[in-house]
Amino acid sequence: MYGDLQNLDPAIDRYSAAVFLYGKDRFDEALALIEPLLHAQSVDAQVFNLAAACHLSIGHLHDAGTYWRRAIDTRPDYCDAYNNLGVVLKERGCLAQAEACYRQALSITPGHAGAHVNLGRLFAQLGRPGEAESSYLRALELQPRDGDTYVNLGVLYQDQMRLPEAEAAYRNALAADPHEVKAHFNLGVVLKMQRRFAEAEASYRQALALRPDYFEVAINLAHLLLTVGRLEEGWALFEARYDPAWPQRKIAPPPVDFPMWRGEPLAGRSLLVWPEQGHGDSLQFCRYLPMLKAQGLAKLSIACSPVLQSLFETIDGVDECIPLDGDHGIPKHDYVCLTMSLPYRLGTTLASIPGATPYLRVPPSRAARWKGRLPAGNFKVGLVWAGDPRPDQPANSAVDRLRSLDARAYLPLLCVPGITFVSLQKGASTQPQIDTLPVELRPFDPMLDVHDFADTAAIIEQLDLVITVDTSIAHLAGALNRPVWILSRYDGCWRWLHDRDDTPWYPRTRLFHQRQPGEWGEVIERVKLALEAWTVRQRAPA
Known part of the structure; x- marks a missing residue:
């Protein structure tokens, strides 16, 4: 993205050292090293470019934009600076200005593949898929083996439900780089959407082999296993959604100071069931509450959205229904369990799904x-x-x-x-x-x-x-x-x-x-x- 940062005069030792530090992701040190150069009487545009790139990498969007503008002021035909300034403007939500920067970069260098890619991403965000596709395809004409661009094109096709074309784009990305984890993951998603479950599973597992901590892949694989009826495997992997071992997990553990229930004996104990995700999930899995009570719980409580409280109070075995409305405290329990962990903890298989209904009743009032x-x-x-x-x-x-x-x-x-x-x-x-x-x-x-x-x-x-x-x-x-x-x-x-x-x-x-x-x-x-x-x-x- 940052163009010719590496094409620097090797005679400038401070400058070369800063470039080296930048390449090692030591952005603050690189900035400190080139700080005197930024205040010299005459500053090369590439110095501003490097300073801007460092600031962008550490999240200083305003400073990055400032230095790329100074690079353009110093060298008005600096194509990379226009392209990179467009990235900053897009991140700041200034989409029209970002488009103008990308177009200016291309007016200077029509064959700048990175500017075509960035313009394609912008068009995709703006809901202009035809223009996004044209930009990506032009970038691929210029750089036929660019796996990232194929991934972007695949995402565009996937969003339009053009599944065979998305699949082809991801396979092209993998032909360019067999270790492209995102391409393996996205290919798995598209294969699953086409109900080619065995192939999708293989793609997910390949992605996890390359990046074992890839949370989204683990959750998608869990969903696939559940879809094909391999519930025991699916429930177990689905636990990743809150497990601290997965750093990118999306669901925080319940905000209570008592332990998660992991299958310990419940006789004489107290358990709080905690909701997650949507109302439909709570309605589907509250069927497990009578099964929990049957294990000898002294107290079974369920926390829920206030709009579910009156209904959940009709469930057999529930001792207390706690609405999460901010006005009710959470009393101490021996254990807490997430609603959607109940099938796993209670050993649900395809043959043992508790399908007896009704398990909810309309309150008489x-x-x-x-x-x-x-x-x-x-x-x-x-x-x-x-x-x-x-x-x-x-x-x-x-x-x-x-x-x-x-x-x-x-x-x-x-x-x-x-x-x-x-x-x-x-x-x-x-x-x-x-x-x-x-x-x-x-x-x-x-x-x-x-x-x-x-x-x-x-x-x-x-x-x-x-x-x-x-x-x-x-x-x-x-x-x-x-x-x-x-x-x-x-x-x-x-x-x-x-x-x-x-x-x-x-x-x-x-x-x-x-x-x-x-x-x-x-x-x-x-x-x-x-x-x-x-x-x-x-x-x-x-």
Whole structure:
């Protein structure tokens, strides 16, 4: 990235020594060494370039930008300085100025491969994939064996669900450098998305062989093992998500001062179950709480989001439900365990998944509150078309884009006669989508009066069927033992396995998988046909 830092006059001992220190990642020492040169009467542009590179490497974006501007002032045709200044501006969020710098660099040196790559990255960030692709391909014309550029191109194709092209790009990266860990990892992701699980596993394991502490690879491998039903291996590796042995772990251990439960005897002891990730995970794995109590616990507590408290208080064996609202302290327990560690600690295999439902019940007060509030007559079908975008969590937001639809995608279903549709959709951006539907086809929408999951559960109890994308409502309906149809993306969630349209987690659930990545129209058509057949069966004499 830093161009000709190495092309320095060897007669300048201080300068050469600073370059050597820079190459050894000793940036502060390099800066100290060239400090007198920066204040000389006449300063070579390469000195400013080196100072800027050191400042960028230690996170001083403002100083880096200042020195690259001084390099440009000293040498207005300094292509590398323009390119590197663009990197700083992009990091600072000044995207238009960054683009102008990259273009200026290319106007000076049209064959500058690094500037083409940086421009491609910028276009990708701006949502201009066509221009990003052109920039990457031009860079590869200039440097045909650049593995990093192939990885960037693969990521671009992957984001567009152009999976065969992404696979080819990653394989080209590995042909250029067989030790490119990111290419092995990304190739594994793309292979898994194409349901080529054995090949994906091999790619993940190769990445881990090259970099044993690569957390994201370990978690993706865990998900793959769970997807193919190798639950014992998958649960064990999934523990990496909070294990301090993995320095890049994304989940902090529970903020309590008592030990994690690792399978010790529980008779006469106390245990706190701690939530993690989304509401759906809590709803799915709270089924293990009665199993814990059956091991002789003197006290079983569960901490949860306040919107789950009323519902979780109905679980058999729970002695205390602690809402994480900031107003309740966490009492001392002998042990704490993360919700999604329960299958591992309790030895869950594919054959021993605890699938008995219901394990959640509607609180009587909520049932009374919602009794008779839904429209009378017909079969009642609940609808959910989108999940929670969570823009503050980029990885989760990316998954949400793959699983979510616009309300208008359900129009073919809403046209099926003889059904009263009820919206179960929550969300500031998704619930109002009802208003985009023709008035005569809009589902009944009670959700403005819904305050927590107990309210939603009381509505679901009055429905004959729930149709939903892969969200927490799928788990809620399943936990209540209500019939639920789940629309699952092509690269479906690990918990639904990969080769079946039912699930051992919820006996009254049916899965409708995408047959092509990103293609929901065909899925909706199958759901429509199934819904029409369902109404006929519902009307048939017993």
